[in-house]
Amino acid sequence: MRPDPYPPLVDDRGAAAVEVATRVVALAAALREDAADLLAAESLTLPLADAVWVLDPALGPQPRKQVAARLSCDPSNVTVLADRLAAMGLLERVEDPGDRRVRALRLSAAGAAVRERIGGALAQAAPLGALDDRELALLADLLRRTG
Numbered sequence: 001m002r003p004d005p006y007p008p009l010v011d012d013r014g015a016a017a018v019e020v021a022t023r024v025v026a027l028a029a030a031l032r033e034d035a036a037d038l039l040a041a042e043s044l045t046l047p048l049a050d051a052v053w054v055l056d057p058a059l060g061p062q063p064r065k066q067v068a069a070r071l072s073c074d075p076s077n078v079t080v081l082a083d084r085l086a087a088m089g090l091l092e093r094v095e096d097p098g099d100r101r102v103r104a105l106r107l108s109a110a111g112a113a114v115r116e117r118i119g120g121a122l123a124q125a126a127p128l129g130a131l132d133d134r135e136l137a138l139l140a141d142l143l144r145r146t147g
Contacts, residue, residue: 027127034125035118042114043088049118051081052090057112061094061104078105090114 085091090111096102
């Protein structure tokens with residue numbers, strides 16, 4: 001486990017908010033660092049991995065514009081990412097059930113397997129690996145409630 005570079009702050013709401021923000025940023029940095037080797041093993045860059053993550057199979061096929069909104073990028077960037085993922089066999093373009101004129105994006109079976117492997121490995125890696133199942137579920141719930 002990494003040493004804690006952020007000592008606890010004073011007990012007030014403003015200080016607590018600053019501490020939460022600081023720790024969320026630190027958590028994100030630690031996860032990206034831990035993910036680097038995992039992504040390299042899957043031949044994914046961070047932008048490709050972000051696209052794989054956004055294309056959650058539970059959400060079904062997603063239009064390019066929706067994926068772009070979730071990635072906070074231009075739809076033309078999604079086209080480039082989709083082309084690369086499709087060439088790797090990780091993505092499929094399918095007819096959008098809501099609009100047959102639109103091609104939606106979804107992970108292939110291989111893409112869903114990659115997504116699952118990355119998620120499972122990150123759950124076991126530090127810093128999330130230091131949490132038990134209840135703590136991890138609580139953290140996920142708290143973060144979901146914040147937006």
